[in-house]
Amino acid sequence: MSSTLGTLYTVTTFGESHCKGVGAVVDGCPPGLELTEADIQPQLTRRRPGQSDLSTPRQEADQVTIYSGTEFGRTLGTPIMLLVNNRDQRPQDYGEMSRIPRPSHADYTYQMKYGVRASSGGGRSSARETIGRVAAGAIAEKWLREQYGTEIVAWVSAVGDIEAPPADLERISRAEVDQTIIRCPDTTTAARMQDRVREVLEAKDSTGGILTCVCRNVPVGLGEPLFDKLEARLAQAMLSLPATKGFDIGSGFAGTRLRGSTHNDPFVRRGSGLGTRTNHSGGVQGGISNGEPIVFRVAFKPVATIGLAQETVDFDGEPVTLEAKGRHDPCVVPRAVPIVEAMAALVLIDLALMQRARRGA
């Protein structure tokens, strides 16, 4: 179903830019987990706009409230409703804007799909919708950490054509990622990326980028053949985010150039079980986690809203020149970091519960 993700740990999000609030209902969270707003707020705060001069100056507190599903600071096992009020709750008549579908936005497709013009244009395609996901993901992440010691860390590995060197997948931490406002752990590259974003902002233009994410301490055996393979579910989760255009895992697109003799990951003894010497598989074999770090990348296109004039047509097909007013994020990737982490957590907890149903532990 379109607004619900998951089979056992389900997340149903609601809300758009100009309604009273946005949020999510989490159903299936195991009972007895210690949980208050303080467990959720940090990732929402990493997500909110206005964190640096690289982002829109719009300040929104995005303070979350738990409406149900907990008592005395513990989950009851019942649905957890998470609500963030919107500041600007008035639907607006966008005037001229409402006559012109913004290029590479969802204004046109929403209009054609629903037959209704939302004042926010693309309705639920707004980045604001991701608030519910981040809140739901923070709960999932807490449970995974307590059960398995799972750690999920995402970072900016490319802005435009500036690529960061490979990170140390065993050690990279959120603290390290947050050292720079662009959220690239390599500080030299980070500086170049930040310059690039400021340059693009100056030019009233925008840029794309790539996020890399690692999930460590994921138990062996997660992922359901066939259609719920771990990588299939991750791909769906990531491509369900606004502005994403690609996903790959392990060796990914680059690995298609290798030969099997180089690409195969030989097994080695690791503790009481097995590990692999290399990790071209990205922690997944046959759709199932193998205990190695899960590593994947997500491609984000350049932001569609730009200040530069664009020649396009209005809904009636009449030529118009469009210039976005106000100030917009020229690059979404730093703020996408906690969102990608949340989506990874949502996929992992659901598959972990599936496996627990099968094997009983």
Next chain:
Amino acid sequence: MSSTLGTLYTVTTFGESHCKGVGAVVDGCPPGLELTEADIQPQLTRRRPGQSDLSTPRQEADQVTIYSGTEFGRTLGTPIMLLVNNRDQRPQDYGEMSRIPRPSHADYTYQMKYGVRASSGGGRSSARETIGRVAAGAIAEKWLREQYGTEIVAWVSAVGDIEAPPADLERISRAEVDQTIIRCPDTTTAARMQDRVREVLEAKDSTGGILTCVCRNVPVGLGEPLFDKLEARLAQAMLSLPATKGFDIGSGFAGTRLRGSTHNDPFVRRGSGLGTRTNHSGGVQGGISNGEPIVFRVAFKPVATIGLAQETVDFDGEPVTLEAKGRHDPCVVPRAVPIVEAMAALVLIDLALMQRARRGA
């Protein structure tokens, strides 16, 4: 659910290499569609092994039978069971093999997940499982063609580091793709690719590759915000295929290097509606089809089974040298062409029926 795909047009596949048969149950196919085995067999035949000297010489007829859901050559609207018998139905004791998890195969993860050793090792991760998908996809494709004139064409756009030039997305056809046994429409590149596959085969090694797929005449409005965005569902479908490591749509990973002013697709008048001048979006905006061709790529890793000796360990962690016997496909991408087309059709029909539920036509 792991073996079922879709919400309204659902496909449940069954079968592994050494059981009595493989196939699928299709539920939700609209009634009244003309359908016999002859509509399904061609794509199965394009999928089967032994079609050329680039593939394993194993010959399997893969003849499909419709067991239910049709009468007098028309669908009843009831579940369609599609069955292909297996030739080799005896489960085997693989002897040595069963002690050694093959590197980058699913032997180890299946063992850990299920606690049961299947004689085929990776069980359902076998390529043979895709038979049910291809059969189910052929039905979906027929309905889409009759309803909307939808055309779905996939081809091999890279083998190892050999890349084909961009194809003409408006015209490329299956006939053109099938002119070469590697299924690359550019015959010069195709020849180089074929040489490469033979060379790899000679070396007892394997290679990866990339498929590109275009879907033309897809109606505007397909794709469900949020988690059932068209690209999210395509990504899940493609990454649920064996040996896939990546998916991108439209400008994809390469598009992250562009600026918004270049990347945005300006609208133009097209017929009674709108089109876009460029198609970096790949036919999808905000998760919803915009009427432009849908274009995406799928990355396939090099085949894991190779004849070259590999140093690895057995299930007990003891060092062993593994050499695969017999002959194996050194490159899966030509046979993956009808599989990718099938998965695309399965996603599109499901989203088309969802939209029909919403808008009533």
Next chain:
Amino acid sequence: MSSTLGTLYTVTTFGESHCKGVGAVVDGCPPGLELTEADIQPQLTRRRPGQSDLSTPRQEADQVTIYSGTEFGRTLGTPIMLLVNNRDQRPQDYGEMSRIPRPSHADYTYQMKYGVRASSGGGRSSARETIGRVAAGAIAEKWLREQYGTEIVAWVSAVGDIEAPPADLERISRAEVDQTIIRCPDTTTAARMQDRVREVLEAKDSTGGILTCVCRNVPVGLGEPLFDKLEARLAQAMLSLPATKGFDIGSGFAGTRLRGSTHNDPFVRRGSGLGTRTNHSGGVQGGISNGEPIVFRVAFKPVATIGLAQETVDFDGEPVTLEAKGRHDPCVVPRAVPIVEAMAALVLIDLALMQRARRGA
């Protein structure tokens, strides 16, 4: 999924007695429906406690707010979040109560299932949870009325052993039902029922009862073989309500005593199609609506909370005498009327959208 109902029109409810609020997220409501709180509030008001001297005097306004999914008084086609704040938001230490599982309540089973003691005992089994259902049902009902002229009317047909004579299924209306506080359209029987409830209340005891519900102007063709047969979905919906113990449709349990020659409903010409002379089928044949009124009954057990002393044991198995304090509804059936109507509407809209997906209109 436990807290979500439906395939295309989905309702996810949240909330328990002592959290901040209760409500629901409706996903899949068709776009363009005129909708404000005024469309929803009347059924919530019919549901709330304290409407008469037969009910607990606890007054709760149960005022609903639409948080998302509408703009300018119309639905956007996006999720509609409906929230009713709780008055008493403090979780409580029930003291003695928390040591004693109330007989025929959910205290014991919740404790065993979740391993967590909720201050409200049975957590989500509380009648308060039905608020989200009623709100979601009111929206469904409005859409059905506008599309097909569907009318859904439930009433109290039995209290204890007092049974009302059969109602006129073609004419009975909510106005008629609401003429008496017990919500039985036969005023003579209603008076006897009301006396009975007062007598039971006086005796610190409780009574059960039966609701009958008719759905008129339901289009032919709703209901999905197999597991989503119309009567199967209605049965699930009704038995998912607190305190229900039975469901039957058409001739129901009594019809098992008839012979086929009497029970069969012969067809007759009706307008441009067919109708049936009798309606033992209750408007459903083979799981699919046939255009006749859909008629079903729901059995509600006597309320479990009573003032009379009960000999039972505490969680440790020690004998105790339990006497409920305060005042409780001695009979839930009058307040269950809008709840049963809501559940019927939720089932019908979902199946109507399913059929629209299949046939395109």
Next chain:
Amino acid sequence: MSSTLGTLYTVTTFGESHCKGVGAVVDGCPPGLELTEADIQPQLTRRRPGQSDLSTPRQEADQVTIYSGTEFGRTLGTPIMLLVNNRDQRPQDYGEMSRIPRPSHADYTYQMKYGVRASSGGGRSSARETIGRVAAGAIAEKWLREQYGTEIVAWVSAVGDIEAPPADLERISRAEVDQTIIRCPDTTTAARMQDRVREVLEAKDSTGGILTCVCRNVPVGLGEPLFDKLEARLAQAMLSLPATKGFDIGSGFAGTRLRGSTHNDPFVRRGSGLGTRTNHSGGVQGGISNGEPIVFRVAFKPVATIGLAQETVDFDGEPVTLEAKGRHDPCVVPRAVPIVEAMAALVLIDLALMQRARRGA
């Protein structure tokens, strides 16, 4: 989805009367369960027609074959495809029959729903469809028995107005039930029932009846609030069977006449936990099993196909007299016994796996 039941243990059935075969795909069966056709056949044999002079003399072997999902006599954890070939595989032109919708059959509603005339009239509403359910249920039942010692026994408790005295719920067994061909454990009542069925058969008429079913040794804690309450899922499962008109659990409809002081089930110490002194709840409180026997009833209407002449109209509304030819079951309830047991097993295993996912054991 219409032909799929369950969330974790899913059953997808296929097939109608005149296609090549009927059966089911079971997905989610835990790995390592010993399973061959011999575990499944007995319940199919109890279900098949022609077992006595009370039933149609049509002889069908209904021999099941496991096509996938097992190896060396154990489940792999992958989908299990179960197939029973049809004897009469030719779709037929029913001639006159196809012009006349049979009263209280699904011919008319199927025609209106699908817009396609199946030669079998009501298509999937045929009793033959239940073969897949019985096969899938036999597997579920085996797993439940091995895990928890669960026992499921159904029997005929009423034929027309002949009612059996209450059975001993703690002891009643399938052997006892099968002592009489009518499957009523009270032999005196059974004799009267059998006479009644022969009398009805003689009169070319038919009769309805009631089944009662008990599930013993069901662990405490099964059933998911809200919409997947144990009784809600049972009600859906039972009302999804052909010819059913009602379901109640525990005290059911009769219990609505009691007062709370009589109806409440006081707790008692039982072993290391709690039990209840009485069992008006029928083993379920708040939608969750409480460890007591689960007891429910299912109402079956009189068989719609009768030899007596019926005045009705054809599809065009023209008056006709209809007389069914051949011989038909005058009473379905004895053959429904293994079907009801199967549906109960399917509900219980799915909820057991859900609870295992939550609590990890």
